[in-house]
Structures are given as structure tokens and as C-alpha cells.
Amino acid sequence: MSANIRFTPDEQIFKCHLAPDLFKAIDNGWGRQGWTTMLLEPASDADIVAALTMAHAHATGRRR
Numbered sequence: 001m002s003a004n005i006r007f008t009p010d011e012q013i014f015k016c017h018l019a020p021d022l023f024k025a026i027d028n029g030w031g032r033q034g035w036t037t038m039l040l041e042p043a044s045d046a047d048i049v050a051a052l053t054m055a056h057a058h059a060t061g062r063r064r
Contacts, residue, residue, distance in 0.1 A: 001040045005055045009034045015051070022047060 004026065007015060012034045015023040022043050025031040038051055 002037050003040060005036050005038050005051050006058060007034045007036055007054060008058070011054065012036045019047070 009032070012023075012025055012031075015036060016025055022039055024037045024039070026035045026037055038048070040048065043051075
């Protein structure tokens with residue numbers, strides 16, 4: 001199971017290098033905009049919460 005999440009391009013690069021077993025850049029124009037596939041099975045609850053929190057901050061314009 002997976003989920004597609006939008007990060008900034010810099011965040012995407014960081015996440016994909018930090019945890020390549022969890023994050024993969026989508027291989028097209030959407031991916032170049034920061035859209036990233038997160039594999040949910042190997043992810044911990046904390047990994048999922050952190051990724052969704054980051055994506056939500058972008059969607060709402062709020063940064064923490």
C-alpha cells in the first residue's frame with residue numbers, strides 16, 4: 001500500500017535520500033514538482049504522521 005504526498009522539491013530530495021525504502025519521487029512532471037510516493041507498509045506511525053504533517057502545512061500555508 002502507498003500514498004502520494006506533495007513535498008517541496010528540496011524536501012522530496014531529502015526524504016528520498018534519507019529513507020529510500022519509504023519514499024520514491026514520482027517519475028514524471030508531477031514528481032519534479034515534489035509529488036512523492038510513500039510506501040506505507042515499511043513506515044512507522046511516526047514516519048506517516050511526520051510526512052502528513054509536512055504536506056498539510058504546505059496545503060494550508062502554515063509552517064511549524
